[in-house]
Amino acid sequence: MSLSSELQSFLxxxxxxxxxxxxxxxxxxxxxLSRRIAKLEKELGSELFDRTGRGIHLNQRGEAYVPHARAALAELEAGRTKVRRLMDPERGTVRLDFIHSLGTWMVPDILRAHRQAHPHLDIKLHQGPAQEVSNRVLYDQADIALVGPRPEESREGGELGWCRLHRQRLALAFPEEHPLAIEGEEIHFSEIASENVVAMLPGYGTRIMLDKLSAEYDVRLRIVFESMELTTVSGLVTAGLGVALLPLDDPYLLPHRAVLRPLTPAVYRDLGMVWRQGAAPAPPVDGFREFVQSRLAAA
Known part of the structure; x- marks a missing residue:
């Protein structure tokens, strides 16, 4: 009988x-179940429940032990996860994070191809904003993140490694009836100084770039709505709610009843893969990273 089974039974x-x-x-x-709980109580030297037939009720000692049992069980699971990731590269675990906008094309393409070659690898997925998924790699809550733009922590001397996988030119999106909706013409960012803007929430990739452009060109943004999905941002542009910063070549963000005008000077969003520098070798993780690099890495 393991300690984890006793703790789980108790909880x-x-x-x-x-x-x-x-x-x-x-x-x-x-x-x-009764034996597991009794064994734990014997080890602690105290009963944790008051018993009435098949009913059990936490006593004061049990209530005091609950948060420690939860913490101990979480630590044991974290330890098991780390050990599994050091095992068989074909049956280990990879914790893969990615930003929302890659969930419609890049991530499915990678997973489909990888599963054909390595069908037994366990890939744990987590989706979130750019800053969050980068931080999760830094704090060892994820092994790899697919993210854009490039995190500052991956620059020279940073704690994250970086491999660029794709580059997207950015554009301003306008409702088709807007006076600035001129098909095929480039536009300077400063021209939206008086416009309503539909934006991603703070911490998301295109919002990070939107804020940087705003600071660079001293444009005070009038944000009327914030979203966690680029598809929502795109849709609200077509509804006439405002203008937005969007990538040009995302196959799932081709807005109907809207016009995309590339920024000039040209602005690009780099999409890439980050991992923790100096992490202990983990064959499943290392193999997955090499697979993605060999398949998608941009020059």
Whole structure:
């Protein structure tokens, strides 16, 4: 019997307050559950529940132990995860994070191709804004992140490694009835100084670039709506709510009833892969990273 099974049994019992229900939740017999809890109580030298038939109720000592049991179980699981990632490269685990806008094309393409070659690798996915997924790699909550623009932490001397996978030129999107909706003509960022703007939430990739352009050209943005999805931003532009900063070549962001005008001077969003510099060798992670680099890395 492992410590983790004892802790899990205790926590489920504490939550459900009934032996039969807890045993059913854990897919074990009631006597097995009782033995696990009794063993934990023996090790602690104190009962953690008051018992009434099959009902169990946390006593004061049990209530005091709950947060420590949760923390211990989380640490044990984190340890197991780290060990698994150092095992068989074909059956280990890769924790892959990515920004929202890549979930419609780059990530599915990578996963489809990788699963054909390595069908048994376990890939744990997490989606979030650019700053969040970069931080998750820094804090060892993820192994690899697909992100854009390039994080500052991946510049020379930073804690993150970087490999560019794709480059997108950025444009300003206008509703088709807007006076500045001139098909095929470039536009300077300063020309939206008096416009309503639909933007991504702070911390998202295109919002980071929007804020940088605003600071560079001293343009005070009048943001009327913030979203976590570029598709929403694009749709609201077509509805006439405002203008937006969008990539030119995203196959899922070709707005109907809107016009994209490339920025001049040209502005690009680099999309790439980051990982933690100096991380311990992990064959599943290293193999996945090499696969992505060989398949997509840009010159």
């Amino acid at each position: 489920v019992g504490a939550e459900l307050q009934h032996l039969s229900d807890a045993a059913r939740e854990l897919a074990i017999s009631q006597p097995t």
